[in-house]
Amino acid sequence: MLHWFKRRIQKAKSYRSNDEWIRQLSAPPDEEAVAELRRILVRGLRPPLSRYVDRDLDSFVEDVTQDALLRILEKLDTFKGESAFVSWALKVAVRVGFTELRRKKWKDLSLDDLDGMSDDQEPGNKSHSDNIVTSFTAPDQQAHESMIMTKVMEIMEKELSEKQKMVIHALMIKGIPMTVLADQMKTSRNTIYKTVHDARVKLKKKMAEAGMDPDEILREL
């Protein structure tokens, strides 16, 4: 009888429904539920994070879990039951973890590095020859590619805002993640995505007006 009872209890704990999770984690949170969620987060975060972290994985996972738990408790009321609670919580935790990974990797980036990105005055970055097509292509192919490049650069120069140019430069040429750029620009990743989207829409329209078909260009490049 006692064994059966114990099993029932154990089962009930690992089979919390969404409503039970929410009730138990709402302030003041039930310690047992928090501890269980912590175990689930650590277990879930470890495998994907291990692919990106080569040192101190355990303490990194611990830190991320701690931050994620606070985050989850903070935004508990935004959970609308669209998935299992655990899936939602892991999603929040993964976002916290990857944001941290990207910040760590780019921690030495400063706003100064982003200055002047919209014009061509960046010193010591790319030598001029990088901008000319230098692969083993036939001369007329090369001329054709240079022409497309010049045309695209002209359209970008003329049609995009300074901010759009700076963002595209940072993301596509420097390879800075949106998460990090958003920090630097004191905005959100969502806003950066929207900025690039607006720029892409504009470029597509202007290229079409100039008789340039992106799909055709891709086949030719």
Next chain:
Amino acid sequence: MKLTKDILRKLIQAVAMTVPEEIGCDECFDKLSEFAEVKLAGKSPEKAMPIVADHLRKCGECREEYEALLAALKDLKPRLN
């Protein structure tokens, strides 16, 4: 702005994929756990939630997080069910 051939190709690819009605990272995030669960159930979230699938194709950071979430859920699933 100066371009190399690789960057030009990346840029034109991004332009070619552009549609006016794209969702941003926030909206993608809102739908991500549901999307991952549908995927894990062996169904096609790409069909059920095409605008999320479209964002994941275009946004490397959301895609990276989606893949990690999927891996985490796969790892936990046998223990939670």
